[in-house]
Amino acid sequence: MYLARGSSDDPYVWLWVLGALALYAVISYGLAYRARARRGSSHPAKDAVHDLKDREDPQPPEYRLASRAIMFCGAGLTALAAYLTSGALRVVTVGLTALVAVTVWAWFDHRTRSRAAVQRG
Template sequence: MYLARGFSDDPGIWLWTIGALALYVLITYGLTYRARARRGSAQPARDAVHDLKDREDPQPLDQRFVSRVIMLCGAGITGLVAALTSGVVRTLAVGLTIGVAATAWAYYDHRTARRASAQR
């Protein structure tokens, strides 16, 4: 039985996707924790968790667009790397690409969140 063209029945793709999103959350938490600790928070871990879930202020449209472009380019590059490699090299290359893309995305969101809160 064929599924829609371009969609794989491989559960590994879902694991890679969930892993990339988990990596983004972990990196965002780490950056927020570091910022809270530098500012002298009494409980930086708890404050960083609250910052993760308190995202009521939406990003301005231009910052949101750049954030989504970073996310989509990272996904595109990851897909290209996966298509061009195979075997163990694929696993290592895709893992490295996901790490770099998620780090860039989380760092950009962290930097723009600080600027947006400082402007208010």
Template sequence: MYLARGSNDDPYVWLWVLGALALYALISYGLAYRARSRRGSAHPAHDALHDLKDREDPQPPENRFFSRLIMLGGAGLTGLVAYLTSGALRVLTVGLTVVLAVAVWAYYDHRTQTRAAAQR
């Protein structure tokens, strides 16, 4: 009997993925909170939380393409850094690369989302 197995080099790969998604949500919330507080909102934390929930409007195709390109480029760069390093250096460099890539991705999505919202 054969068992289906994937590459199991790093058993914590799902934790890295979930951490990156949580970091994206946290950075997106921080950017929305900052934008709401600068606009003089009475409840910037509450409004920022609703802004994240109301992001269900689809992006224009060119914005979605560049957002996915940033996401995949960051993932590729993170994979390359993980491949080229080992030990404690790997954890440090992959962590920094993930934070940088997710911050760029969240910032791009925030900037394009606020431009679309301003045009309405």
């Protein structure tokens, strides 16, 4: 009889995958917190949590969709890198993948936020 098993013998691979996704949640909160603090919010932590739930959206829908697609693709690539590698290579690969994905995501959000401000104002 053939027993179904995961493709990896490493029992901690799912912790790495969940850690990569949790890292994206923390980074998303950090970016929202920084944006609220820069705008002069009296309660940036509370407002950042509300921003994560999309209470108010500072981006037009087409930019928001692209931003979320970049975010989820980056999280998926980071989780995939964690799943497919092991040992010290995993730490390096996950770190570099996450760094590149977050940089692309932040650059896109910064660039589209200034375009949206020009279009509104």
